[in-house]
Amino acid sequence: MQGVEKELWAEYVETGQVQYIFWPVINHGQGSFNATLVMECAGQQDPALAWKAHDILFENLSALYSGTLDLYLSIAEQTGLDLDEFQTCFGSEEAINRIQELDQIRRDKGITGQPIFEFVGIGYLIGSQPKAVFDDAIETVINQ
């Protein structure tokens, strides 16, 4: 989700009120999978870099549909990753298995579309939402 994420981070995440989790949804075949793999491999080097890769991936949305290894390496370089380590991870069973497991968990929960925002233990917001909707939801939970 790239809509209001940065605003939510500034107002709620960085103030300690919300823990924000990215849960990959693989709904568009290999392109989805490879993009998620890039984030996974970035995160293996540094969890903070996973989010940097996440942002760059969304900025290159159209190119990801027919992504090539060169594209992923370019993104890895922009992210500031060790490219050798990245390539090792990119084809590793460990990284692939982790993504498959995460994807299966969300399927088991009934998450079939995207984006879907889950307020853990509370409820869901389906689809992209304006910030005001998140504001209302978060304030409702905080004030309960």
Place this chain on the structure above:
Amino acid sequence: MTKKVTAMLIMALALFAVVACTPQTADTPVEEVEVSEEVQQTAVEEAATAVPVAEEPATPTSIPVATQVPEPTDAPEEIAETEPEAEAEADEAVEEVDDDGPDDAAMAESAPVQFGRTEDGAFYYGSPTAEIVLIDHSDFL
């Protein structure tokens, strides 16, 4: 002689009955305390303010849902929860955010804002002890 003994027994029994039926009294006599009108009024006022005002029951509110929650397919009964592993990820890179957020006292009680992984392996940003956990289920495409 027998008549005398009988009479004494009767007297003893009567005496016993009297003692047994006499009501117990306090060792110290209760003194009547005169309460002035002023004190009485104060007591009434205090009682009036001490009565708790019944609060209106909180109106339950719910998070607005833009559309229906998708029906689970073979989903388990309980929602799988993702729990952050703050201690397990202590060796991971930690980035603290310098902001104008909660005061020192509040921050001391909660884990710092950081990047990390949940127990399941998903990436998170924020405090592992945050009151609200928000999962962004998204596809890059």
